[in-house]
Amino acid sequence: MNDICQSYKDELQRLEASGNLRKLPSVVHDGKWVIDGGRKMLNLSSNDYLGLSTDKALRQEFISNRMTEECLFSSSSSRLLTGNYTIYDRLETLLADLFGAESALVFCSGYHMNTGILPAVTDSTTLILADKLVHASIIDGIRLSQAQCVRYRHQDYKQLEMLLQKHKDNFSRIIIVTESIFSMDGDIAPLYKLVDLKKMYPNVMLYVDEAHAIGVRGDNGLGIAEEQGCIHDIDFLCGTFGKALSSVGAYVICRKAIREFLVNRMRTLIFTTALPPVNVAWTYFIVEHLSQMKERRNALNLVSSRLRDALRVKGCDVASESHIVPMIVGKSSDTILKAEEMQRKGFYVLPVRPPTVPEGTSRLRFSLTAAVSEEEVGRLIEVL
Numbered sequence: 001m002n003d004i005c006q007s008y009k010d011e012l013q014r015l016e017a018s019g020n021l022r023k024l025p026s027v028v029h030d031g032k033w034v035i036d037g038g039r040k041m042l043n044l045s046s047n048d049y050l051g052l053s054t055d056k057a058l059r060q061e062f063i064s065n066r067m068t069e070e071c072l073f074s075s076s077s078s079r080l081l082t083g084n085y086t087i088y089d090r091l092e093t094l095l096a097d098l099f100g101a102e103s104a105l106v107f108c109s110g111y112h113m114n115t116g117i118l119p120a121v122t123d124s125t126t127l128i129l130a131d132k133l134v135h136a137s138i139i140d141g142i143r144l145s146q147a148q149c150v151r152y153r154h155q156d157y158k159q160l161e162m163l164l165q166k167h168k169d170n171f172s173r174i175i176i177v178t179e180s181i182f183s184m185d186g187d188i189a190p191l192y193k194l195v196d197l198k199k200m201y202p203n204v205m206l207y208v209d210e211a212h213a214i215g216v217r218g219d220n221g222l223g224i225a226e227e228q229g230c231i232h233d234i235d236f237l238c239g240t241f242g243k244a245l246s247s248v249g250a251y252v253i254c255r256k257a258i259r260e261f262l263v264n265r266m267r268t269l270i271f272t273t274a275l276p277p278v279n280v281a282w283t284y285f286i287v288e289h290l291s292q293m294k295e296r297r298n299a300l301n302l303v304s305s306r307l308r309d310a311l312r313v314k315g316c317d318v319a320s321e322s323h324i325v326p327m328i329v330g331k332s333s334d335t336i337l338k339a340e341e342m343q344r345k346g347f348y349v350l351p352v353r354p355p356t357v358p359e360g361t362s363r364l365r366f367s368l369t370a371a372v373s374e375e376e377v378g379r380l381i382e383v384l
């Protein structure tokens with residue numbers, strides 16, 4: 001009899017043979033450590049960049065000031081129906097105030113954000129110019145849109161300028177899309193350059209995803225846009241709550257008209273159940289404290305620069321300027337072996353392979369957090 005799953009099984013075998021088969025890791029967490037197969041390892045694969053999600057005291061403070069009736073675990077509805085609890089409006093007002101912007105809008109996740117905004121604000125007369133290395137959720141957003149799209153070489157702004165020149169009169173609108181800190185290389189986009197480019201044309205807008213930078217960079221933790229002084233020049237200033245902010249969800253900082261338009265047109269906002277109010281309350285609590293977390297930001301910057309410097313001394317080509325520090329190995333199978341070796345030595349680091357990164361650039365991706373001590377990063381450098 002024909003096995004209707006045979007083609008899936010064949011593909012899985014191909015993935016296994018090329019070292020690219022993925023499995024869901026079953027790890028047990030213990031603060032900043034993870035335990036797997038009886039081995040306790042320092043978690044160097046987490047996005048808990050400020051160490052907030054493993055901070056018990058912080059959680060305690062949040063819970064002890066909360067009444068049971070405030071702890072709603074479901075919104076039971078889309079925000080457009082009855083799911084729009086007041087905590088949503090409070091969070092959006094807080095965000096808009098912090099950024100000094102007209103408005104903010106909150107979503108269920110970064111994936112919802114990126115797959116929802118781009119299809120909503122574009123049509124067939126729009127051109128999207130996206131960095132070659134933008135996150136999969138942005139790619140999916142582009143795919144779901146009616147817009148045409150050209151991907152420019154990673155951070156090649158000469159090419160971007162040429163594309164703008166060539167297409168400026170052929171489209172009603174052009175949107176430049178980039179991340180600020182890039183997920184896989186940890187390098188940083190000079191947003192001020194993109195702002196200068198955009199300002200040369202009346203029909204060009206700028207979309208920036210700060211998923212890895214919010215909380216971590218800038219004096220008040222508002223991201224690279226704050227650090228580079230261009231918050232007000234970015235049309236869609238996006239970020240997520242699931243990484244440094246130790247919560248769940250995402251936001252865009254934008255003009256009022258854009259917010260209103262999204263509320264009317266953004267399918268991933270309209271057709272999904274709103275986040276549970278208790279999660280939004282926790283996000284509010286964290287965002288309120290964000291400007292006071294300078295010490296954590298400094299600690300993270302310190303361990304990150306130590307690791308980057310050490311890798312450079314070892315002759316590695318390190319493009320990173322952040323707490324995301326990849327060590328490129330090359331072949332997927334070699335990368336898996338290296339990751340296993342690191343795990344045996346007590347450091348939980350994971351291999352990143354195609355299709356997440358380009359073929360032949362499989363890597364170990366160290367994702368540092370403020371919970372990693374100087375002594376621990378010193379030991380890591382020794383065993384590398």
Ligand SMILES: *Cc1c(COP(=O)(O)O)cnc(C)c1O
Nearest residue numbers: 109110111135137183211240242
């Ligand atoms: C993690 C990430 C997302 C997705 O955010 P979630 O809230 O986890 O869905 C989007 N964009 C970038 C650049 C990311 O790194």
